Amino acid sequence: MNDIKKAIDALKVLSSVSLSWFGTAATEEQRNVLENDINSLDLAIEALQEKSERENPKALTLEQLREREGKPVYVVYFSSSCSIKKPSEWLVLKLCNPTVDYPFVVFEGERLNAMYYCRGWIAYDHEPKEGERNE
Numbered sequence: 001m002n003d004i005k006k007a008i009d010a011l012k013v014l015s016s017v018s019l020s021w022f023g024t025a026a027t028e029e030q031r032n033v034l035e036n037d038i039n040s041l042d043l044a045i046e047a048l049q050e051k052s053e054r055e056n057p058k059a060l061t062l063e064q065l066r067e068r069e070g071k072p073v074y075v076v077y078f079s080s081s082c083s084i085k086k087p088s089e090w091l092v093l094k095l096c097n098p099t100v101d102y103p104f105v106v107f108e109g110e111r112l113n114a115m116y117y118c119r120g121w122i123a124y125d126h127e128p129k130e131g132e133r134n135e
Contacts, residue, residue, distance in 0.1 A: 007048055011044055018034050062098070065096045068125075069095065074090055074127045076121065093107055096114075
């Protein structure tokens with residue numbers, strides 16, 4: 001388990017403990033302090049989770065890719081038949097609804113065959129570190 005995961009787990013325990021104390025707080029001031037603590041812990045957990053996702057991105061599934069229409073994704077090519085330009089690039093997703101009649105995922109300036117997803121190309125929310133790509 002890496003340090004970020006350990007920190008997230010520890011903050012979740014603290015948040016849970018603070019939440020359990022919230023119901024037993026005797027005064028409004030104590031409840032306000034605990035509420036602020038819980039909100040701060042939740043923000044820290046969210047920030048660490050986002051950092052972890054950026055540092056250790058997982059490849060998107062086609063379903064997750066569909067949810068990112070209109071947004072940039074980082075595309076990595078494994079096969080020279082998928083791209084003659086470069087091994088990876090940021091592309092804005094235009095359409096991800098592949099069918100038998102039209103098996104393509106459409107980006108600005110690029111159209112990739114969905115049948116080669118995870119075999120010839122793959123997409124991420126964040127650029128993966130070298131050597132950590134799901135190739």
